[in-house]
Amino acid sequence: MNPRRLPIIVVILVTIAALVIADRNQTAPARADVVAQGALMPVTSPPAAVSSSFFCAGGTATAGGGFDATIVIANPNPTAITTTITSFPAASPSDTAGTAAVAALQPVAKQVQVGPRARADVHLADILASPFAAALVETNDPDVAVEHRITTAQGSSSSPCASAASKTWFLPTGTTTRDAHEFLAVFNPFSADAVVDVTFQTNDGFRSPDDLQGLPVAGRHLRIIDVTADVPRLEQLAAFVTARAGQVVVDRLQSFDGSDPNHPGGTAVTLGAPQPAPVWTFPEGEVVGGLRESFTVVNPSNQPQQVRLEITLDNPATSGVVDPIPITVPPNSYSQVALQDQTRVPKGIGHSVTVRSVSGPGVIAERVISGAAPAPRRGYGPALGAPLQATNWLFADGSAVANTSAEFVTIFNPSPDTVARVSVAALAQGQSLAIDQLQNIEVQPAA
Numbered sequence: 001m002n003p004r005r006l007p008i009i010v011v012i013l014v015t016i017a018a019l020v021i022a023d024r025n026q027t028a029p030a031r032a033d034v035v036a037q038g039a040l041m042p043v044t045s046p047p048a049a050v051s052s053s054f055f056c057a058g059g060t061a062t063a064g065g066g067f068d069a070t071i072v073i074a075n076p077n078p079t080a081i082t083t084t085i086t087s088f089p090a091a092s093p094s095d096t097a098g099t100a101a102v103a104a105l106q107p108v109a110k111q112v113q114v115g116p117r118a119r120a121d122v123h124l125a126d127i128l129a130s131p132f133a134a135a136l137v138e139t140n141d142p143d144v145a146v147e148h149r150i151t152t153a154q155g156s157s158s159s160p161c162a163s164a165a166s167k168t169w170f171l172p173t174g175t176t177t178r179d180a181h182e183f184l185a186v187f188n189p190f191s192a193d194a195v196v197d198v199t200f201q202t203n204d205g206f207r208s209p210d211d212l213q214g215l216p217v218a219g220r221h222l223r224i225i226d227v228t229a230d231v232p233r234l235e236q237l238a239a240f241v242t243a244r245a246g247q248v249v250v251d252r253l254q255s256f257d258g259s260d261p262n263h264p265g266g267t268a269v270t271l272g273a274p275q276p277a278p279v280w281t282f283p284e285g286e287v288v289g290g291l292r293e294s295f296t297v298v299n300p301s302n303q304p305q306q307v308r309l310e311i312t313l314d315n316p317a318t319s320g321v322v323d324p325i326p327i328t329v330p331p332n333s334y335s336q337v338a339l340q341d342q343t344r345v346p347k348g349i350g351h352s353v354t355v356r357s358v359s360g361p362g363v364i365a366e367r368v369i370s371g372a373a374p375a376p377r378r379g380y381g382p383a384l385g386a387p388l389q390a391t392n393w394l395f396a397d398g399s400a401v402a403n404t405s406a407e408f409v410t411i412f413n414p415s416p417d418t419v420a421r422v423s424v425a426a427l428a429q430g431q432s433l434a435i436d437q438l439q440n441i442e443v444q445p446a447a
Contacts (some may be wrong), residue, residue, distance in 0.1 A: 049142045074395070083113075184251070197241075
């Protein structure tokens with residue numbers, strides 16, 4: 001299972017390359033260059049941009065690695081593009097042999113051509129074999145999307161690669177129980193060294209391991225933090241990475257071996273959030289037997305924040321209306337809500353959820369869906385909400401193969417009074433193919 005983020009107006013996709021375009025019968029505003037520091041989430045460069053860079057921090061690059069990484073580049077342009085992928089080797093600090101081997105390696109760059117209206121998949125281990133690896137993807141062309149896919153025997157997970165580095169990164173959920181393994185991949189793509197502090201918020205307060213304070217991350221290097229080795233076995237912990245000097249990109253790598261019935265087996269890669277926002281939208285969800293949908297809301301400020309979980313049921317005219325779920329998030333802490341425990345949320349009816357801060361400077365919201373029998377979806381899928389709305393969305397990675405993989409695009413229109421019209425096209429064989437029955441779809445306000 002691979003529930004993912006990215007709205008259109010607000011959109012979620014669970015696999016394939018698709019270009020999503022919304023038309024509200026109004027002239028779209030001029031696109032500004034927002035690929036810069038402080039970006040709320042990964043964004044493509046506008047047409048006037050002279051270059052684009054994407055940072056994919058986490059993955060393994062060896063045969064049979066626990067988080068086998070593939071870089072996926074989508075090019076919706078009518079002409080071919082050239083990209084350069086540079087792989088940066090690393091090893092877990094507990095891997096003595098791997099650390100010694102990596103010490104003798106240097107980053108390796110490879111040029112990759114991506115055809116018009118097509119995508120390219122690049123296996124990181126084919127560029128440079130190393131226990132872990134980060135990737136820097138650079139191109140002189142705009143409107144390019146880059147994701148990285150992590151593959152294991154238990155399935156795969158994809159996450160957008162960051163389009164900007166940041167001094168702060170927030171990862172609301174993590175697990176270090178006996179059946180779990182969690183890593184943080186801290187990538188410094190710049191020539192200047194960075195220094196970071198890593199802290200964890202648990203249900204009994206902060207943990208600041210001494211060896212993770214003032215942690216140096218050399219320029220153009222990836223540093224792997226084995227969270228499972230640094231903190232006790234915990235069901236839930238939030239991670240905060242703050243740079244004293246420099247800027248970095250942080251991914252979380254999380255896996256479950258399936259030995260605990262409370263945690264379905266699965267693996268996920270998740271890009272952290274660089275800053276809080278007042279609104280996070282999750283376009284799709286459902287409460288059914290075997291499916292658990294839990295939200296973690298982090299408040300990084302020094303004051304309590306009042307937050308609402310606003311739930312919109314599919315077909316509200318017949319399904320009804322759900323009262324918002326109010327929560328108070330303590331300062332420098334987090335709160336959790338499990339929708340399956342909320343009697344106000346009806347079972348078997350699809351819904352969207354908007355996490356809205358109604359007081360304070362903003363929060364970070366992440367949802368985890370885990371599925372086991374009798375749920376139709378199986379596995380583990382974390383996802384940050386979408387803090388932005390847009391009229392164009394490009395998804396790099398995906399697969400729709402009969403009897404093998406299913407793919408869903410979920411579209412949510414947050415406008416309270418304007419109908420959105422949406423068309424979906426697939427990038428295939430050098431063409432932008434309009435998908436039958438997915439043209440000029442009307443999405444009603446708040447639906």
